[in-house]
Amino acid sequence: MWRRLRTVVALCASLWSIALVAAEPLRVLTEHSPPGEYLDDNGRVTGATAEMVRALMQRQGLDGDISLLPWARAYALALEGPNIMLFETTRTAEREALFKWVGPVKRVVHGLYALADSELELISLDQARNVTGICAYLGGSGGDQLEALGFTNLERPAQPEQCLRMLRHGRVALWLSSDIGHRPYLLDAGLDETALRRVYSLEHRYLYLAFSRDVSDATIADWQATLDAMKTDGTLAGYYRGHYPASMIEALSHPGQPDFPWLQSPSP
Numbered sequence: 502m503w504r505r506l507r508t509v510v511a512l513c514a515s516l517w518s519i520a521l522v523a524a525e526p527l528r529v530l531t532e533h534s535p536p537g538e539y540l541d542d543n544g545r546v547t548g549a550t551a552e553m554v555r556a557l558m559q560r561q562g563l564d565g566d567i568s569l570l571p572w573a574r575a576y577a578l579a580l581e582g583p584n585i586m587l588f589e590t591t592r593t594a595e596r597e598a599l600f601k602w603v604g605p606v607k608r609v610v611h612g613l614y615a616l617a618d619s620e621l622e623l624i625s626l627d628q629a630r631n632v633t634g635i636c637a638y639l640g641g642s643g644g645d646q647l648e649a650l651g652f653t654n655l656e657r658p659a660q661p662e663q664c665l666r667m668l669r670h671g672r673v674a675l676w677l678s679s680d681i682g683h684r685p686y687l688l689d690a691g692l693d694e695t696a697l698r699r700v701y702s703l704e705h706r707y708l709y710l711a712f713s714r715d716v717s718d719a720t721i722a723d724w725q726a727t728l729d730a731m732k733t734d735g736t737l738a739g740y741y742r743g744h745y746p747a748s749m750i751e752a753l754s755h756p757g758q759p760d761f762p763w764l765q766s767p768s769p
Contacts, residue, residue, distance in 0.1 A: 527716070529554065529567045530575040530587045534661075535685040536744045537589070540569055550606065553731070553740040554588055554710070560727050573640045573659065582713030589708035591642035594763035595649075601716055603724040604709030605759065606737075607745075608752050609679035611643045611703040614668075616696065621674055623701040630654060634673035636664035642706065643677045662686045679706070681745060707759050729756035 537550030637644025
């Protein structure tokens with residue numbers, strides 16, 4: 502009898518724990534990455550992407566509260582859960598099973614950037630193994646990719662703006678960044694885009710909203726359907742216009758998913 506009672510009590514406790522997690526509101530996290538996400542003078546998270554996400558939440562009747570944290574901390578919380586959404590995150594084969602995904606919300610091109618007056622030229626990625634150093638901020642998918650390829654000349658600071666300082670001071674020869682990622686840091690330093698020159702282009706990458714694995718599939722479907730509607734009716738383009746390249750906005754203006762090779766069924 503007592504064994505049966507203990508089983509019932511344990512089952513009830515488990516169900517109660519599940520119910521508490523389900524009732525816990527979604528926590529939305531991002532990092533400092535203007536013009537998409539930054540704090541205004543009142544300490545409120547704003548920016549083109551943050552306001553788009555806030556509108557996405559409000560369409561679903563959700564509170565538009567967003568927290569801004571250092572990237573490594575926000576990423577770790579999203580891995581742990583429960584009920585975490587992190588934006589925006591590069592969707593890669595290595596990360597595929599770590600999160601549930603809604604998007605894409607950005608399309609970027611990663612590349613290796615040198616100072617404009619640098620004489621460095623690259624014909625192949627392998628040549629970059631021999632430069633004095635490549636800066637790729639900690640936790641970024643581009644740097645993770647180069648590490649996986651065995652690059653040993655990487656510098657991985659915690660903040661992207663440190664890469665610009667290292668490049669200008671000659672500590673590294675290249676900065677691994679996206680075509681939109683380095684712009685705000687150049688502006689903060691009083692520079693324009695002509696200060697850098699892309700010497701090697703990597704592939705397109707797609708950025709997504711990444712949800713912790715405990716979030717239900719039904720919730721993911723609701724978010725995706727709402728985002729698709731915002732693409733179709735021009736809302737997403739309205740938030741991005743004037744902040745991001747027209748080519749990227751056009752590429753995101755229609756619902757649909759990229760053809761990720763790791764999601765393709767093998768040929769019979």
